[in-house]
Amino acid sequence: MKRLTMADIAREAGVSKGAVSYALNGLPGVSDKTRRRILDIAERHGFTPNSAARALTGSPAGAIGLVLCRPARTLGVEPFFMELISGIEGELSARSIALSLQVVKDHEAEIAVYHRWWAERRVDGVLVVDVRTADARLDAVRRLRLPAVVIAGPADFDGLPSVWSDDGAAITEAVEYLYALGHRRIARVGGLPDLLHTAVRTAAFQEVCARLGFTRAETVLSDYTGEEGDRVTRRLLISADRPTAIIYDNDVMAVAGLAVAQEMGVSVPGELSLVAWGGSLLCGMVHPPLTALTRDVAGYGANAARRLLTLLEEGTVDSYQDTTAHLVPRGSTGPVPSRPARRR
Secondary structure, eight states, rough: OOOOOOHHHHHHHSHHHHHHHHHEEEOOOSSSHHHHHHHHHHHHHHHHHHHHHHHHOOOOOEEEEEEEEEGGGGGOOOOHHHHHHHHHHHHHHTTTTTEEEEEESSSHHHHHHHHHHHHHHHEEEEEEOOOOOSSHHHHHHHHOOEEEEEEOOOOOTOOOOOEOOOHHHHHHHHHHHHHHOEEEEEEEEOOOOOOOHHHHHHHHHHHHHHHTSSSEEEEEOOOOOOHHHHHHHHHTSSTOOOSEEESSSSSHHHHHHHHHHHTOOOOOOTTOOEEEEEEGGGGGGSSSOOOOEOOOOHHHHHHHHHHHHHHHSSSSSOEOOOOOOOEEETTOOOOSSSSSOOOO
């Protein structure tokens, strides 16, 4: 899609570019009828009167966009995104570039935000997160020719560069560690089912468990909230053949799972080992502290922002594989119980 210019509006309205500038900036020099015609054309192409003049100048916006499709109230308790944003902001602020953050309820609303930002030149480029296995947002970004870096992978995003971490290798390390401790019945509390990284982790979990010959290896998909972590853990622990170890796809669910185990009188790590994905401060603030798959999330965000800035400056940038999350053993994991865990 071609971005509208002042010359385009002047041509459609049958006036000079100077007249367009006067109308959009609210200056005298054109009749009310002409001003109205120019503003109508601008609005029809997705501009609002207070943004059209700035957008049509062609100058950089000096801002990068990030849209999060999740309830705003959850951001304060989701360590991953707070750390990611801090890394992005740190990189941008060093270059006096702003971060425009928008929270929306669904992907249709997110695509609408991209269209508005593109039309009004609110941002120079965007970072796309929470990529789905089939994601219409990526098609929208490509159609708009809006510079973008995808924080996800590994995948071919048809020309869109990405920054990603090998989640499959990380989940394999966690499972192999629990196997070495003697665990043979294991469960994983995963994230949202249509997220690309959930699919990557699930496939890797199933492959390593099959290779090692676990007697029980189950993935239960969830939504990353503490409430779901509580519910799923409770269901797993009341089963007749309950697991001796559980891996959680984020630290919020892992903390909730630890609380459920303690409430039910299941000793951690005496009867049950727990592993969290994330490794935020939450993991060290509970007792016992949680074994976690840890990585530098702020650095991850900074690398993504750096790649997008390079794309804007040079017109092209390669995808980048960030460091893989590594296992940090703490007090929540231990050898498998010598006797089978009894149902309580």
